[in-house]
Amino acid sequence: MTTQIAKTYFSEELLAWYRRGNRDLPWRKNRDPYRIWVSEIMLQQTRVDTVIPYFERFMASFPTVQALAEAPEEEVLKCWEGLGYYSRARNLQAGAKMVMELYNGIIPDNKDAVAGLKGVGPYTAGAIMSIAFNRPEPAVDGNVMRVLSRYFCLEDDIAKPKTRIGIEKLAASLIPEGAAGDFNQALMELGALVCTPKSPSCLPCPVMEHCEARLAGRESELPIKTKAKPPRPEYRLSVIVEGSGEHAGKVLVRRRPDTGLLAQMWELPHMLLEDVKDGWEQAGIPKESGALAESVTRMLEGETGLLVRPTGWFTDADHVFSHIHWYMRVYTADLGEVYTAFQDWSAAAESREQYETAERAEYRWIGREEMDKLPFPNLFIRILREYWRGASHDE
DNA sequence: CAATCGTGGGC
């Protein structure tokens, strides 16, 4: 049974521990709600050390809600490049526009209003309300669920959405009067530095005296969390098309669709090999043969109307997302003579009677410099860096 | 509820 004594002890000792000393993080410089908001979005599923340089750059580029609201979307994505979960960036900007239109550019000191912003869920709403406005709202993230599961010996699966609801009520009941911001941050700070997922450091823990998991010797088996499914493999063919004439020194890239995986990011053209599921060997075709390369150049011809001619294998690269594992085989290619006379894609495509008005991807020729302007997923940054590193040595 | 949505670091 959870005693009031154990709860009061926990709240007071944890708050005192935090106030005795905590990390000097850039978003703790002041309580500007915009800074708190941006930091909380960046910190979703992302480590503090990773976020810090992104946060500094982002705040330098978009210092205010208005600056963010008025920025070109692609610039915001570029600033987010490499941080992952890119819908966070697009939702954050959508939220900034809401604040401009609905609240005159001022982030409201109101839980329902904040929770109504794009990209702001239960955790982030609680974090903003407590840290920026010191309102007594719980902010339950993975740290908090782990810390409280151990301290109170809770055996609910923290991977289940329902579990968070229960822990929110508990967390709310622990908030000391007038200290919501510091207390919520203390909970997360403890989870990040002391009550860590693997081998928690119980001896320096400020609340270990009444930690039920520790007292039962069960701190390493809590919290209970079901494993995520492993990412499914996808074998893909990609191609670096080398331009000629006015596009000499450039390669062909395209922009991804507005929704879904890596939405609106730029990438090398590629296609899924639907019948390969157990490795490249299963395809039964060596990478040096032209057969695989031709299937991706044919796809590209259909999409662009260009005549694309494979020239060789470039590299194999793989990339793991949360739910998909991409195995990418990358070829090089150049342009045949027939269609290069056309000035634009639609004219070229129309000439082949393949023009469709609906959903044609946007293609563009870019050089090394343009890569620094457009947002690319990590995988293609790696491939293109390698490509241009080699290309610069040739000339 | 379960799936979708990135990336880098630690062991």
Next chain:
DNA sequence: TGCCCAAGATT
């Protein structure tokens, strides 16, 4: 290496 993990939201 392979696996787990990290200040979650959306559908």
